[in-house]
Amino acid sequence: MCASHEEAVLAAGGGSRWWHHSQSLLNKVLTVSYFNSLGVPRLS
Numbered sequence: 001m002c003a004s005h006e007e008a009v010l011a012a013g014g015g016s017r018w019w020h021h022s023q024s025l026l027n028k029v030l031t032v033s034y035f036n037s038l039g040v041p042r043l044s
Contacts, residue, residue, distance in 0.1 A: 003029045 007025050 002027065007028075010025060
């Protein structure tokens with residue numbers, strides 16, 4: 001995974017609605033290819 005320190009702080013910071021604010025950063029880091037490399041089956 002390749003999130004910078006600043007991206008990790010943005011994703012984890014800000015107590016309210018953290019999941020909403022981190023969505024784009026999570027999509028950048030947790031890509032389909034990452035899950036493919038782990039062998040996770042696709043649901044679609």
